[in-house]
Amino acid sequence: MSLSRKEAIKLLSDEARLIIHRASLPHTEAPKWGLDNLQWYLNISKDWGLVTLLELSKQKPETLLDIGAYYGLVSGAASRLGWQISAVDMCPIPNFSGLMEQARQVSTQICNVSVDPLPFPNESFTAVLLNEVLEHLVYSPVLLLKEIRRVLIPGGRLYLTTPHPAALSKLLRLALGKNNEPYLEVFMTENDPYLHKGLTFFNSNRESRIWTAEELNQILPSYGLSVVDFYYYGNTISEGKNLTARTRIKRRINSYIRPIVKRNRLFGGGMIFIAEAANCRAPKQTLGNSSGSSEPG
Numbered sequence: 001m002s003l004s005r006k007e008a009i010k011l012l013s014d015e016a017r018l019i020i021h022r023a024s025l026p027h028t029e030a031p032k033w034g035l036d037n038l039q040w041y042l043n044i045s046k047d048w049g050l051v052t053l054l055e056l057s058k059q060k061p062e063t064l065l066d067i068g069a070y071y072g073l074v075s076g077a078a079s080r081l082g083w084q085i086s087a088v089d090m091c092p093i094p095n096f097s098g099l100m101e102q103a104r105q106v107s108t109q110i111c112n113v114s115v116d117p118l119p120f121p122n123e124s125f126t127a128v129l130l131n132e133v134l135e136h137l138v139y140s141p142v143l144l145l146k147e148i149r150r151v152l153i154p155g156g157r158l159y160l161t162t163p164h165p166a167a168l169s170k171l172l173r174l175a176l177g178k179n180n181e182p183y184l185e186v187f188m189t190e191n192d193p194y195l196h197k198g199l200t201f202f203n204s205n206r207e208s209r210i211w212t213a214e215e216l217n218q219i220l221p222s223y224g225l226s227v228v229d230f231y232y233y234g235n236t237i238s239e240g241k242n243l244t245a246r247t248r249i250k251r252r253i254n255s256y257i258r259p260i261v262k263r264n265r266l267f268g269g270g271m272i273f274i275a276e277a278a279n280c281r282a283p284k285q286t287l288g289n290s291s292g293s294s295e296p297g
Contacts, residue, residue, distance in 0.1 A: 003057040003081075005050070011077040012049045015098055016042040019071055023096035031096070042073055048131050048161040049074040051233045051272045055159055057081060062126040065151060067113060067144075068133035072099035072106075075129060079104050086125070088118065090205075114139045115197045118147040125151050130160040135207045139199065145223035152277035158225055160273040164232055165210045168266040181207060213265065216273055225275035232268025234261050 003011070016039075023031050023038055031038040052074050056064075061082035066075035069087035076098035079085050087099050088111040099106040109119050114137050128148050134141060148158055164170075170180045183206060192203040213230060220227055234254060254261075261267040 001057070003054055005054065008050055008053045008057070008077075009046070011053065011080055012046045012073065015073055015076040015080070016046070018076070018098045018101075019073065019096060022098065022100075023094075025096070028096040029094055031094070038071070042071065045071070045073045045131075047233065048270055048272070049077065051270075052129060052131060052159050052161060053077055055272065055274055056083075056127060056129075059127060059157060063124060064127045064129065065118070065120070065125045066099075066129045066131075067111075067118075067148075068130065068136075069093060069099065069108075070097070072097040074131055075099065075106075076104075078129075079106070083127075086120065088113070090201075112196055112201070113137070113144045113147070114141075114201075115143070115199060117143070118151050120151045122150055123153045123156075126153055126156045128152060128156070128158045130158060132161055132163075134160065134162045135210055136205055138201060138208045141219075142223075145219070145225065149224040149277055154277055154279045156277045157228070158220075158273070158275040158277070160216070160220075160275065162211055162216075162271055163207075164265065164268055164271045165212065166265055167232075167269045169269065171266075213271055216271070220273065220275045224278040226278055228274045228276050230271060230273040231262040232265055233270050233272060234258075234268050 019042060020035070020039060022028055023035060056078055061078070062084065064075060064078055064083040064085050066072065066085060066087040068089055069075055070089050070091075070093065072085075072087060072093065075083070075085045075087060079099075085099060085104065086107040086109075087093055088109050090110065090112045092110060093099055093108040098104075099108060111119055113133075128151070130148070137144070152158065165180070173180055186204050186206050190202055190204055190206070193200050194203065195201075217227055217230065257267070
């Protein structure tokens, strides 16, 4: 049964509170950048989490793979709907994640998806989440897209979110001489390269490439993932007891213009793609490395 926005926001908020609670317990590992940063990240995650959860709720809950899960906000909320979750990331899922709740019986594994095949058999999942991951890949996503298609059942769905580079607010920032990638200090001080399977990676996991809607509409079908729908979304969730008047006005305006934002690339700062796995596991590929190599192009 499809969720309402209110129901989806409540699920995400409940999951965020669970993560914060677990992170505050004395026997759990400390969040990498502290509790305040964790709270901030969970709050912004609700924007892409909301559109993902609303779309996911239209599908019968069965088996779900969360790629790049880490805190596991969205897949943790999905588990509350009855989804059986598996999760991978390039580093261990922290033990304060709600995915580590014993009753949920979530399978978690380490996997660098730029180089490593997904550690699951063919046609293992009815849905895959790829939330805010694609833009962080240092190398070509050819292997990842092949692997997503391999582990999805025919007709299974990929839910992909990624930043949208051409929103009006971002274009205005560029016109004013500002950058939409705020972490200049990461680029200037990054001195932690490491090798994995002969390729260089960085511990900061910074964004590496921003994708356009045109590019994703082109490459996803090339790897057996037929685009069912895509649209834009904005930062529309504001919570808390002490919201400023400006925030309340902004939230009210956003509620009115949401239908316009979805189909107008000038307004939404993020994109969601819903793609369905084709019946054939080896589609004709017109882009990227078609040699079948496990190394990225």
